[in-house]
Amino acid sequence: MLTRKQQELLLFIHERMKESGVPPSFDEMKDALDLASKSGIHRLITALEERGFIRRLPNRARALEVIKLPEAYSPSLQPRRGFSPSVIEGSLGKPQPAAPAPAKSAPAADNGNSISVPVMGRIAAGVPISAIQNNTHDINVPADMLGSGEHYALEVRGDSMIEAGIFDGDTVIIRNGSTANPGDIVVALVDEEEATLKRFRRKGASIALEAANPAYETRIFPPDRVKVQGKLVGLIRRYH
Numbered sequence: 572m573l574t575r576k577q578q579e580l581l582l583f584i585h586e587r588m589k590e591s592g593v594p595p596s597f598d599e600m601k602d603a604l605d606l607a608s609k610s611g612i613h614r615l616i617t618a619l620e621e622r623g624f625i626r627r628l629p630n631r632a633r634a635l636e637v638i639k640l641p642e643a644y645s646p647s648l649q650p651r652r653g654f655s656p657s658v659i660e661g662s663l664g665k666p667q668p669a670a671p672a673p674a675k676s677a678p679a680a681d682n683g684n685s686i687s688v689p690v691m692g693r694i695a696a697g698v699p700i701s702a703i704q705n706n707t708h709d710i711n712v713p714a715d716m717l718g719s720g721e722h723y724a725l726e727v728r729g730d731s732m733i734e735a736g737i738f739d740g741d742t743v744i745i746r747n748g749s750t751a752n753p754g755d756i757v758v759a760l761v762d763e764e765e766a767t768l769k770r771f772r773r774k775g776a777s778i779a780l781e782a783a784n785p786a787y788e789t790r791i792f793p794p795d796r797v798k799v800q801g802k803l804v805g806l807i808r809r810y811h
């Protein structure tokens with residue numbers, strides 16, 4: 572499955588090559604996807620290549636070949652400027668507006684022992700992905716796991732946090748917030764486009780997002796490229 576950004580870039584390259592026969596430049600890709608720097612394009616190109624959607628042709632500048640398109644691709648689906656990234660926003664976990672059907676105005680207690688928390692999609696514990704910001708369903712969480720504040724849940728995809736006891740398929744409970752202490756496991760938003768679950772560290776003036784799996788490298792960013800979207804407060808695991 573491609574992230575929204577990856578699909579946007581793939582379709583932009585495809586449409587440009589249909590029009591002119593020449594792949595767009597990295598600057599054109601950056602502008603089309605409204606990214607702050609070309610480093611984000613490099614990451615997206617690498618991810619598309621690893622997933623078999625494009626191929627970089629050796630010894631030729633700007634040489635890209637589109638190998639395949641997403642299964643759900645429609646010719647009417649066009650890349651667009653100014654779209655909003657599908658990422659975790661600070662409003663997640665807040666009560667939802669009333670709807671024609673009966674809706675909860677606040678997280679509801681279940682017999683005084685559990686509280687309903689919205690599940691807001693998936694979070695990568697591995698290569699960062701765009702998180703889904705729709706409330707897919709609710710789960711009941713023990714009240715003593717939560718404490719004060721607003722909370723939401725995310726389904727974990729990947730294995731970069733296994734040594735912290737977080738496995739693929741787990742559901743993590745996140746307290747919404749924009750600050751973290753070194754050592755906290757956080758939902759981090761990188762470059763306003765990628766969401767990942769990692770341990771928060773500081774390296775001088777920079778921020779380090781540290782995996783709990785030696786197969787993954789620690790990623791280091793300037794502070795203006797990372798936004799904390801919440802801290803891990805609990806975990807739910809289902810056994811089948």
